[in-house]
Amino acid sequence: MSTREPLVRLSRIGKQYGGTSALDDVSVDIFAGSIHALVGANGAGKSTLGKVIGGVVRRDQGEMSVDGRPVRYSGPVEARADGIATIAQELALVPARTVLENVFLGVEPHRFGIVDRRRMRKEYRELVDRWGIGVDPEKRVGGLRTADQQKVEILRAVKSDARIIVLDEPTSSLTHVETEALHKMARALRDQGKAIIYVSHFLDEVLDLCDTITVMRNGHLVRTGPASAETEESLVAGMFGAAVQAEEFGKADRSAAPVMLQVAGLRRERVLDDVSLSVRSGEIVGLAGLVGSGRSELARAISGADRIDSGTITVDGEVRDIRSPADGIKAGIAFLTEDRKTEGLFMELSLAANTTIVDLKAVSPKGLLDHGSERARARELLELLSVDPPAPRAQVKGLSGGNQQKVLFARWLFSHPKVLILDEPTRGVDVGARAAIHRLIHRLADEGAAVLLISSEIEEVLGLAHRVLVMRRGAITQEFPADPPLDDVMAAVFGLPGGNQ
Amino acid sequence: MKPKPPDAGTTIDRPVAADARRRAAFIPRAIKPEHIRDYGIVVVVVVVFAYFSFASPVFLTGQNLLNILFQNATIAIPACALTLVIIAGNFDLSIGAIFTFSGVLCAWSAVHWGVWWSFPVAILAGALMGLINGITITKLKVNAFLATLASGLAFTGLALAVSGGSQIIPTSPVFAFIGQQSILGVPYPVILTVVVAVVLQLILSYTVFGGRLYSVGGNPDAARISGLRVDGLVIATFVITGAACGLAGMIDASMTNQGSATNILGQNLPLAAIAAVAIGGTSIFGGVGSVWRTIVGVCLLGIITNGFNLLGVPSFWQDIVRGLLILVAVAISVSIGRLAKSSDGSTA
Numbered sequence: 001m002s003t004r005e006p007l008v009r010l011s012r013i014g015k016q017y018g019g020t021s022a023l024d025d026v027s028v029d030i031f032a033g034s035i036h037a038l039v040g041a042n043g044a045g046k047s048t049l050g051k052v053i054g055g056v057v058r059r060d061q062g063e064m065s066v067d068g069r070p071v072r073y074s075g076p077v078e079a080r081a082d083g084i085a086t087i088a089q090e091l092a093l094v095p096a097r098t099v100l101e102n103v104f105l106g107v108e109p110h111r112f113g114i115v116d117r118r119r120m121r122k123e124y125r126e127l128v129d130r131w132g133i134g135v136d137p138e139k140r141v142g143g144l145r146t147a148d149q150q151k152v153e154i155l156r157a158v159k160s161d162a163r164i165i166v167l168d169e170p171t172s173s174l175t176h177v178e179t180e181a182l183h184k185m186a187r188a189l190r191d192q193g194k195a196i197i198y199v200s201h202f203l204d205e206v207l208d209l210c211d212t213i214t215v216m217r218n219g220h221l222v223r224t225g226p227a228s229a230e231t232e233e234s235l236v237a238g239m240f241g242a243a244v245q246a247e248e249f250g251k252a253d254r255s256a257a258p259v260m261l262q263v264a265g266l267r268r269e270r271v272l273d274d275v276s277l278s279v280r281s282g283e284i285v286g287l288a289g290l291v292g293s294g295r296s297e298l299a300r301a302i303s304g305a306d307r308i309d310s311g312t313i314t315v316d317g318e319v320r321d322i323r324s325p326a327d328g329i330k331a332g333i334a335f336l337t338e339d340r341k342t343e344g345l346f347m348e349l350s351l352a353a354n355t356t357i358v359d360l361k362a363v364s365p366k367g368l369l370d371h372g373s374e375r376a377r378a379r380e381l382l383e384l385l386s387v388d389p390p391a392p393r394a395q396v397k398g399l400s401g402g403n404q405q406k407v408l409f410a411r412w413l414f415s416h417p418k419v420l421i422l423d424e425p426t427r428g429v430d431v432g433a434r435a436a437i438h439r440l441i442h443r444l445a446d447e448g449a450a451v452l453l454i455s456s457e458i459e460e461v462l463g464l465a466h467r468v469l470v471m472r473r474g475a476i477t478q479e480f481p482a483d484p485p486l487d488d489v490m491a492a493v494f495g496l497p498g499g500n501q
Numbered sequence: 502m503k504p505k506p507p508d509a510g511t512t513i514d515r516p517v518a519a520d521a522r523r524r525a526a527f528i529p530r531a532i533k534p535e536h537i538r539d540y541g542i543v544v545v546v547v548v549v550f551a552y553f554s555f556a557s558p559v560f561l562t563g564q565n566l567l568n569i570l571f572q573n574a575t576i577a578i579p580a581c582a583l584t585l586v587i588i589a590g591n592f593d594l595s596i597g598a599i600f601t602f603s604g605v606l607c608a609w610s611a612v613h614w615g616v617w618w619s620f621p622v623a624i625l626a627g628a629l630m631g632l633i634n635g636i637t638i639t640k641l642k643v644n645a646f647l648a649t650l651a652s653g654l655a656f657t658g659l660a661l662a663v664s665g666g667s668q669i670i671p672t673s674p675v676f677a678f679i680g681q682q683s684i685l686g687v688p689y690p691v692i693l694t695v696v697v698a699v700v701l702q703l704i705l706s707y708t709v710f711g712g713r714l715y716s717v718g719g720n721p722d723a724a725r726i727s728g729l730r731v732d733g734l735v736i737a738t739f740v741i742t743g744a745a746c747g748l749a750g751m752i753d754a755s756m757t758n759q760g761s762a763t764n765i766l767g768q769n770l771p772l773a774a775i776a777a778v779a780i781g782g783t784s785i786f787g788g789v790g791s792v793w794r795t796i797v798g799v800c801l802l803g804i805i806t807n808g809f810n811l812l813g814v815p816s817f818w819q820d821i822v823r824g825l826l827i828l829v830a831v832a833i834s835v836s837i838g839r840l841a842k843s844s845d846g847s848t849a
Contacts, residue, residue: 076726092726094719096788097712106727110709156727242820 003067007032007195008053008084008164014061015089015219022048026221028214035186035196035226037206040216040243041239041456043146043268047168049216050199054086054166055079063405066164086166087158093149095142099135101158102123103271105410127155132188147178154185158194165189166197171205172271172292173366183209202289203494215239240490250448251466251482254283260450261419263302266311271297275311279450283398284441286465287454288493294474295454296338299421302452303335304328305343329358336408338424340453344408352378352392353399354407358415369385381410384435402433409440421446421452426460438464455457458489503729523826541833542782542794546801553808560811567691573803575749575756575766581698581776582745584795585705585738588720588779590787591645593739595634595653596746601767602660603627603750607802609663609762611671619676625742630656631743635736653771657774660762670762679710680755690752697745714738718787735747746770776823780830801826814822 004099006029015023021043030036030053038046051057052064055073064071065080073079077169093102101118109119118488119135128134133151141152150170153496155167167186171179186209200206204229206213213230215222215238222238255279266275272294288294300306302313304322305412312497313320313331320331328335337343346354352371355378356363363374375392382390385406387399405425411418422441426434441464455461461468470481470492478492553559553820577598586593596812611619630652636650679689705711716724717734750767754760781798783790802823809819 077728080726080728088758092720092723094716094723094788095786096719097715101712102723104711105723106729113708113710115707115709115712413637474688 002030007031007067009068010049010053010062012062013049013052013059013064015045015052015057015059015290021219023052023130024490025218026216026219028221030164030195030197031212032195033190033193034211035190035209037210037213038197038216039201039203039213039235040208041201041237044216044239045197045219046201046214046216048219049369050168050197053079053164053197054084054088055089056086063280066348079281080160080162083163084136084155084166085153085160085162085359086168087150087153087163087170088159088168093152096140098138098140099152100137102141102152103137105129105156105157107160110175115238123159124155127159131158131192132156133185144414146173147181149174149220150174150182150268151185154189158189162194164197166193167197168199169201169292171200171202172196180382181204188397189303203235203496206235207232231308231492236494236496237358237488239303241434252282253279254466257281257283259314260316260448261302261313261452262312264312264314266301266313267309268297269305269309270455271306271474274310275474275476277469277476279449279452281448282445283466283474284445284453284464284467285453286461287452287471288458288461288468288489289471290493291456293471293493296423297474298471299335299423299454302328302419303421303460305337329415332418334412334415334420336412336420336422336425338427340404341375345404347397348395350393351382351387351390351396351399351407354396355381355392355410358411358487362414377414380412381413383405384413385440400433402437405433406436409437413444417449419452421454423454425453425455426455426457456495458486462486462489485493506820537833539782542780542830544727545802546797547810549801552812553804556807557811558634560808565807565811567614567687569800569803569807570691570694571688572807573799574688574694575753576770576773576777576803577694577799578697578749579742579746579750579770580737580777580799581694581701581792582742582775584778584781584783584790584792585701585711585714586742587734587775587783587785588705588718588787588790589714590699590721591638591735591737591738592775593634593649593742594646595630595649595656595769596742596774597770598653598656598660599627599630599743599746600750600753600770601762601764602630602656602663604703604754604764604767605660605664605669605745605750605760605762607678607751607754608671611673611676612669616671616673616675619754620679620751621670623754627747627750628740628744631739631741632736632744633649634743635739639715639732639741657767664760664762666762668791670758671760677755677758680752689763690756693748693752694706697748698792698796701741705791710734715788718784718789773802776827780827782830785831 008030009030011027013023013026014021026045026049028049028187036047040046047055052059055076056208058074061339071082073263079086094105103124104120109116133155135148135151135155141149144152154165164222170182174182183205183331186198189411190196198210207230208229212224213227213235214224215235217239259278260281263278264276266272275298277285287295287298297306302322303480304325304327313322314489320327321335322328322331325335341347346357356374358422360369363370363377378392379390382392387403387406387410394403399407399447425441426437441451441453453461453464462483466482468484468489469476470478470480470489472493472495477495481491557784559565563651579600583593583596603626607619607623610622614622634649634652637643637652642823667804682689684692705714713724713729715731716727717731721731745792753764753766778790778795778796779785780801781790781794781796805822805826806819
């Protein structure tokens, strides 16, 4: 392999978002006829690197060359012209058009402007025969499953003679059988000389499928080497480095406290599979799992943000029929969304309005909104949470990420929830605000709330939780008591057999 | 650890013969929601048509049916072209103003430059105004609603300026020819409508350009990544619509033998045309639709007006029925679209 010239050479690539560095000094060579994995934890920069290659993200530093020729793409269209196709989680297809029309979009065979459907079908059959990927050409793409939509994207990529195909987390919404089929496709493409860049956090898949693995951590390159030299344990060690010590909280015994939240047999098609759990008053239960494992989906289902197919949710001893977030709030469930910008805050509105929105009646004596009392109540909570500045009239969009997150907390404190579901409560928050939020979570639990905590940062979950539940592919697969060994939880998260029960 | 059962439908190497077999058995076994969405409007037209045929002795006569087509020609032509704009994911509220301005310019040029100038001038002026719309929307990135609302206002003002606020009445008998003469009993406006509709439908169904409009409306990002010149395609739809409005304005001027900036039809045209497109089942959000649907929509509205007039139903009832019809049509297409999301409807 070393005697050949690399198809794509990345040298000293850097990328910053705001002040934080998503990629820092990353150099990788990618060869034709190989499947090259990019692995790392969430936020390690593996997806960003894939996007730099596909022209979706522009690099800030470093050089990239294709076939020894330096390139700088201003968008995916230019990368496509160089034979680089990106197949991302959000698929770029036209749902209302047929498979055939999507595969040939932009390269329709025609005579004097009139589409030559006969030739299109013939070329499609040739593609199918050559690559062994078949989807009914007359079906509309919008009605296909994700796996089939991916096939359409791959067919389109090979149709336009792509030499490099970036697959960004391609199997996160696929079933086991579909994943196998995708792998078969990827191998067929490799055997015909394509370079496949496979971004994934499923280590078993990566080891099974890929020829070369690049491990990343916090935007840095850890190493690139042949897959045969790696094991799941060595990859996990590379991805996480030495375990970071989290702040220790006292964890009082809650085993005698009343059960506040009881979930039984929760199902949602393709997302949740028979999930049951209970959280006691004062207890913090951590949910660990990879993105796509179903942890956020579980939170959304319990809070009413997403519909469930079956299952029961009991709050404080009472079975609740939760069909909307309004039902959830009424039942005493507060849900702190992971996406505060689009689902959480009203950026243009004041801090006071953002705080009181869930229960305006509390500040509306006689049915009319009393702005004075709204601001007074909001100021009280904002000061309690040390929001800086605690100015009820200020616009939320002027605050830092950490302060914005505190405003969301203030909103839920205002409504006195029985159950608090926190999805990534410290994402994009600086270290100081993070510690403050941790103390706050702890205090809310002490005051009797049942807390379900989701975080991609395993150390955060272990530091706070009385119990840790591990989710994988839509189901809870393992439960740990307080302060379990990090390695065991990681093993469970990645589904390794090594974790002791 | 894998909760999902092995999915029997997932096939790699799916034999193409199976697809052919599946397609050969294309006769639907049951009526599915998407059939109602796709063909419900045709059923409604047939029912309404049958009702008026029984209720009025005059309705089902060749002369009356031609009359319906003749009276709606100047709505149908802009509506057919507007279908292209809407499929590509845009909107045009200025069609009435373009229609009016073209009519005025047509009459004006017949008087000042000679009658043979009037026809090309009307169509070219319409196309030029469409070009202005298209450029404003794609290059200046003004929202299509606002851009065409504003340009429509300006075009109407321009029409007033050209006409000086009064009717322009050409005297040449040639001017009245297209609007008022017929061949083998079929008026020229009807023939022109059929030609425009057929040509635009063929463009949508069979040309690269037409197919790409669906993609631009259905997923602009995918279209761009696939290398389509989205701006150019969008501009083309506006130019075509402008030209069609020019043609319709010219026909109207010829029918009435005058050009007037206070043309009632021009004022009503945007809503009538949009209603016809929506009733036919073309998605207001783009990506789905066809010209024949719009023709069905125009016919339904025309039949209702004509039938009610023949039966002596007061005009306020007509407005109420038409309003409800638009509401029902759009509600059905939205709700059934949701129901039928996962199934594969036949292509319109």
